[in-house]
Amino acid sequence: MSYLQTLRTEKLTKTYGEKTLFKDLDFIINEHDRIGLIGTNGSGKTSLLNVISGADHDSTGNIITSKTYTIGYLKQDPELDEKLTVLDAVFAGSQDIFNTIRRYEQMLDKYSANPGDSKIERQYLDAEAKMNEENAWTAESDVKTILTQLKIDNMHQKVSTLSGGQKRRVGLAQVLIQSPDLLILDEPTNHLDFDSIYWLQDHLAKYKGALLLVTHDRYFLDEVVNNIWELSFGKLYKYVGNYQDYVSQKADRVDREKESEHKKSQLYKQELAWMKKGAKARSTKQQARINRFNDLKDNVGNLQVDKDVDISLGQQRLGKKVIKIKDANLRIDNKQILKDFNVLIQGSERIGISGENGAGKTTLLNVIAEKIPLDSGIVDIGETVKLGYYTQQTEDIPEDKRVINYLSEVGQHVTDKDGNQVSVTELLEQFLFPKFMHGTLIRKLSGGEKRRLYLLKLLMQQPNVLLLDEPTNDLDISTLTVLEDYIDHFSGTVITVSHDRYFLDKVANRLLIFEGNAKIEEHVGKFTDLLNAQRNAKYAKSNSKKQESKNDNKSNEDVNDKETSKKKLTYAEQLEWEHIEDDIDKLDQENTKLQSMMVENGGDYDKLADLQAKLDANKAQSDAKMKRWEYLSQYLSD
Template sequence: MNLLTVENISKSFGELSLFSNISFGINKDQKIALIAKNGSGKTSILNILSGKDSSDSGQINSRKGIRISFLEQEPDLDPKLTVEETIFASDNEVLKVIQNYEHALLDPEDADAYQKAFEAMERYDAWDFETQYKQILFKLKLEDLNVKVGLLSGGQKKRLALANALINRPDLLILDEPTNHLDLEMIEWLEQYFAKENMTLFMVTHDRYFLERVCNEIIELDNGQLYSYKGNYSYYLEKKEARLEQEAVEQHKSKILFKKELDWMRRQPKARTTKSKSRIDDFHTIKEKASQRRKEHEVQLEINMERMGSKIVELHKISKSFPNKPILDKFEYNFLKGERIGIIGKNGTGKSTFLNILSGTVQPDSGKVVIGETIKFGYYTQKGITIKEGQKVIDVIREFGDYIPLMKGKQISAQQLLERFLFDRKKQYDFVEKLSGGERKRLYLCTVLIQNPNFLILDEPTNDLDIVTLNVLESFLLDFPGCLLVVSHDRYFMDKIVDHLFVFRGNAEIEDFPGNYSDFRTYEDSNIQENKASKEKANEVKNTKNSWKEEETGKKLSFLEQKEYRQLEKEIQKLESQKLEIQNKFADSTLSGDEISKLSIQLKEITEAIEEKTERWFELSMSMDE
């Protein structure tokens, strides 16, 4: 069933044309991701779909009566309302019923009002809905319903807006970078939620694992053209590569034909016949086709790094705490040359504070940070670039000099450097305030790297960057010979570039884990399964001490059902391990298209098997609990 159709929409800002005459449709239960470079108009398309903005031409046709929710990058919420009031401010009928019921509970003497509220809860089947929405709030760490929105952080506001969107269960949910400001636990929960729910999604996200596991269609806006791929991220990569290869073949043929026609043009006499004029027109068409160049600028980061001495950075018994929140407790660590460390942990465990202490912007309560004489930090913070009124892109770079030193004694001008960071000559003279969020982040990243650091500290560098830029950044970081310390919620990014992790558990507990993020998840899941098995064993021992009469009356499962129940647990555990193993394989950049397709099919089959067996396990467990 078609929910929304986009027909030939275009959008321009002055002389800048973002896109023109693009068309596509959104059908029920589709989970579509839009991929495009920063500055291509992704957010503008989402604004047009949601009705927040209008296109210059074309039209949007939506099915009558459908509810559309839009999660913006920067949600517009009423700061005067509480979290609970924000949730109940929507036009969702079931939420109104729940609100009336909760008000009736506060006034038990009004029996008629309570009875009406109770009957409405029954009529709308609101009991399950209430459980679901409270679970969503709990998962998104929004337990305090009475706090005012104006007192929330940017991340908390984003999570509240996301909760609102999920709770309202719209017919079409439009999402702009839904994983931004979520910690890894929340991202994985949201991933599982979307994968199992029959929801229609249209999203922009840079999280490639999220694209892989949630989306069933990818739409790519590339050089003004729209390409559709009916599959997940792996399928998109495979088919895009095939398309580019075909375009390269056609380009080569066009060049050969152009040379042939050029020879003919040079041999033409001045007096031309009607037939030759027709051929001349064809020649100009061929010339235009042959001279087309794909704007696939690859950033070549060849910046020279200053030499590092034997002493890098030493942390001696560092302690730091805030009121009722210990961050570090006598933490010690000596960084070695070429170390690549990722930092993970829930929001509020002190990851950014740790980076600030290391870079000297925040002082520890006690302990000492010893920095080697040759160490030069490059610190990319979440705050981003400071915009100065009237400043142009080229001016931002020239603050650091007109020329940047490169390897082998070479140098590059500020203009050439910007071109390598995907800013063409025309874009370089745009005002910084006109740049998209992703373009500003790209410019800021450039300003950090050109300062020639040998110790890079990156705090959420992947937020708002498009996938093309992410691949470029990853390639650079893989070649970077200095020390690297990075905080990121992008699991694909972390898997690719770090060798070990600092796991911030909270309450000043920091674990040094020898592996990347997927290794850590496998380890954590195995621990969970082991703990579960230990508890089950303990319960079995306890049950054997009960009399046969108690055992007989306490359980309603037959012997065969009990055997099936235990077997299902083993099978689910085995399938989960296989699922993790396959997911980890997707991080291998050397996989061929056929291998990716096979892995995708295997992953789908295993996921379906897990869901089927888990459903049966729940049925049996409910009987045991009764």
């Protein structure tokens, strides 16, 4: 990774069809920035990431960086070669570090086969120097560590056999190992379990470059970022701090803008009254006032802010009997999902379901919705129950139908809890679809906007039992806030499958945790309280094992030393050993010289920054050489 780098944009603009996603954006990303980018679905977040990363060439404006500036980008759907193994796929990237490793391995093979060829020897030494320069010696072990932390255990498995979630984790490993100047992550926590999310939080906290990420995980934002950028109505608003700081600062900004808009409106009314009286003479002073009136007329009423939301729809009466599952057994593809499972779910309950991927969480919702039959046991659904099921896959939506017509299939209006009629137009606005979008063709919506429209249609049907399957995977933070508010006022039963800690804390107080192999544990309370208790238990257990391991290692040290001494250096490693100490001495001498030059140029910031960058790079090489010296020295023959 290069040092003291920034990325700057000038008048960055992106249009999609007739819609301007953002216009004339000017910003700077400094090397230690941790930026969380938020905004409603369709506001242009992913488009902005694509433009910054260079993946989108249809925008206008300038992106200014140094020639050495590097960007790593995790897309929501990583592009991986299906024919490769997991490990090979990670190293198949086009980034410099991967090219350096491949080049070194090629030259090492050639040099081992042709030790007397001076040309190949020079090429090998150049490749080795490049490995030192980029500190690439530990890349393979680092990748294996990252993949293990992301719960990819079989690294020789073909990419083609991986699930969508596993492919995302491989893509995440590929981008993390690059250590670029700017790391861009689009929904990095999707498909990660909680251990992996905690590990990723710690990993990013130690990251030396800049970070720009989009995520719906508000706890993750709180832990990782130091700036929030909000893309709203084509503008970029910047807030210093984490998500909690953003919520407070945005509220203050909106209040200030509303107050300013109110003052403009009052002044406009005064000027309008004056204009209606008519100005008998057209003096310069009066003409200036007329010009001011015209400016006000153009600017009043243009304030665009998120509206206050209160969706309190009516619903059918829900009796005491809701859902009862008794002695349930289910096996799918030779995998036991439910075994003698019993649960009673009553009215107004808030059930959160989480746990291992593939353990059967979605299957349980499908059992409740009577989409999958049990092998044995009883699913008893109350007679008054009206299910609303938000599935991970959106129903087929006619792409050439307009937004308002799609919802009108349910009805022209619905009834709220107070018996008042609410029009489809009002509901659309409450669900973050402004008026200008009501006649938009559905095919022009983003994927997230389609999911939001699908959710609104589901709620319009006024269910009294709501099943939600991973709603946070596709919905933006603003929509999730609306949904959380809806659930808070919802008098029916809500059953949610989710990995989102913040969302589960907001909408659930009774938990079903799927641990795999049909083991399902029930807990009462907040989800994060349960996670913290589990982490503390694991930490205590890990410390106990480490102490046992220390005791075992003491008795095995002599045996290990004997086994190590039996190994010998390869021919290429022997050549490397012969000049490695000279290389270290040379680097130390250069470092001393650089430090002297920094003292001499203490008043020249640009020169000082350049010297510091060279010194940091040299120290990294020196540290890598010392590690390599320690590694090679243990295999020397007596």
